[in-house]
Amino acid sequence: MFGKRFVVSGVIAILIGTLGACSxxxxxxxxxxxxxxxxxxxxxxxxxxxxxxxxxxxxxxxxxxxxxxxxxxxxxxxVKTARATRPRRISKCSTATRRVRHTSGTGTGSRRTTRTWYTSERYRSCTEVRSGTETYRRTVRTxxxxxxxxxxxxxxxxxxxxxxxxxxxxxxxxxxxxxxxxxxxxxxxxx
Structure with missing residues (x-):
């Protein structure tokens, strides 16, 4: 019991000396x-x-x-920002049509028949286009x-x-x- 206390006291003394030297x-x-x-x-x-x-x-x-x-x-x-310009992009959309193929089958085996027909579907097509310029704040320094x-x-x-x-x-x-x-x-x- 006395030996353990002696060892613990020695370790504490070394730690105190080390911390004192660092400060x-x-x-x-x-x-x-x-x-x-x-x-x-x-x-x-x-x-x-x-x-x-x-x-x-x-x-x-x-x-x-x-x-x-x-x-x-x-x-x-x-933070430091500066005013700058960049191309302005907008979405331009148009309506178009496309041909869609449909099939349906009736009967089985040699009596099976397949019917095919086509319809026109309307859809919206959008693309991004450049339209002038816009101003924004650019980060110069974070x-x-x-x-x-x-x-x-x-x-x-x-x-x-x-x-x-x-x-x-x-x-x-x-x-x-x-x-x-x-x-x-x-x-x-x-x-």
């Missing part, structure tokens, strides 16, 4: 400022914040792996939610790395303290 501080860098939104959080100097993102609506990357690091900043890239991390996956040389995330992860990162340790599954790298 070291780091200074955040500035980003390029193109269509971005800085989170309105207060500065925390030691990197010990809360705010782990959950990743409930994030799609997995090709590696199907999560990333972790210290929060640098967040960015919401809004909407993205991004989180910038420092010390990505514990590598202190990997700072200012952007990841695209889902709206749930973005909301959690936005409300987290500055330099808080975040972990999420990104939808793509870059922003």
């Amino acid at each position: 070291g501080g780091g200074e955040g860098g500035d980003d390029d400022g193109i269509a971005w939104e800085q989170s309105d959080t207060t500065s925390g100097g030691d990197g010990s914040g809360s705010g782990s993102a959950s990743g409930q609506d994030s799609a997995p990357t090709a590696q199907d792996s999560t990333v972790h690091g210290l929060k640098d900043t967040v960015r919401h890239v809004t 909407e993205k939610w991004c989180v910038g991390l420092d010390d990505v996956n514990g590598d202190r040389a990997r700072d200012d790395v952007w990841f695209q995330v889902g709206t749930t992860d973005y909301g959690a990162a936005r409300t987290a303290d500055e330099h808080a340790r975040l972990e999420f599954t990104p939808t793509a790298e870059g922003c």
